[in-house]
Amino acid sequence: MLTELMRRLGRYLEVPDEWLPSLNRANGSTRQQRTERSVACMQLLRASLKYLDLLTMRVGVPSTGGCMQNLTLPFLAEQAGLDPRRAERAMRDLQKAGLTSVLPRCERIKDGMYRGLAAIKYVPPALFGAFGLGKWLRHERSKAALRQQMRAAADVKQRRRQTREHARGQLWLAGMKNGVAERTDHSRPGPTGASRDIGVDAEAEFERQIQIRAGQIKQADPSFDHETCFRLARQQLAPPRR
CATH class of the missing domain: 1.10.10 (Arc Repressor Mutant, subunit A)
Structure with a gap:
């Protein structure tokens, strides 16, 4: 025109x-x-x-x-x-x-x-x-x-998505730090100088490790969504097949 x-x-x-x-x-x-x-x-x-x-x-x-x-x-x-x-x-x-x-x-x-x-x-x-x-x-x-x-609606949607992903990343990072602190506390020797038996179920421990690894993946690449982070974490931590 x-x-x-x-x-x-x-x-x-x-x-x-x-x-x-x-x-x-x-x-x-x-x-x-x-x-x-x-x-x-x-x-x-x-x-x-x-x-x-x-x-x-x-x-x-x-x-x-x-x-x-x-x-x-x-x-x-x-x-x-x-x-x-x-x-x-x-x-x-x-x-x-x-x-x-x-x-x-x-x-x-x-x-x-x-x-x-x-x-x-x-x-x-x-x-x-x-x-x-x-x-x-x-x-x-x-x-x-x-x-x-x-364009304005797309910008608002993108900003909201980035905010949510950042919040999730911070929560997972906090969970990762808490998991490390818990393992440190459980590994300290008791009054007799021997490590206490914490009796953690192997499956529960595996799930916790997956959460920690998913948080690390999210921190490394915030573009990954929740499902992708956990899927990659399970693949990386799965025991090798014999």
């Missing part, structure tokens, strides 16, 4: 008043906008559309954490093949015509001074409607919103 809008923008150069009358009158004159000025505006619009996020209608590059990296006018000018001065004039015309909105940004630095940051830029849905793409835009934005919801 964005590619199609970029193509249709060329219609403005043929009949400016028919397609974008507000831009044609942005210079405050009753005369038609000069050709080189019209071309600069279309080139800058096309460059902006290359980096347009349909969900927010914001011009930028997605970054980590769901944020958006804003683009500077010099960068867009380079993408559009315009010199900085001509790009500035084109941006002013687009703003006057309501085809681009710009929110300046800055950050405070030492001694109360401020430094300018890349402004937030938006492209209005009206631009798509002007070229007969309004319905298509609404459809694509709905799809983009659905994709974002699915």
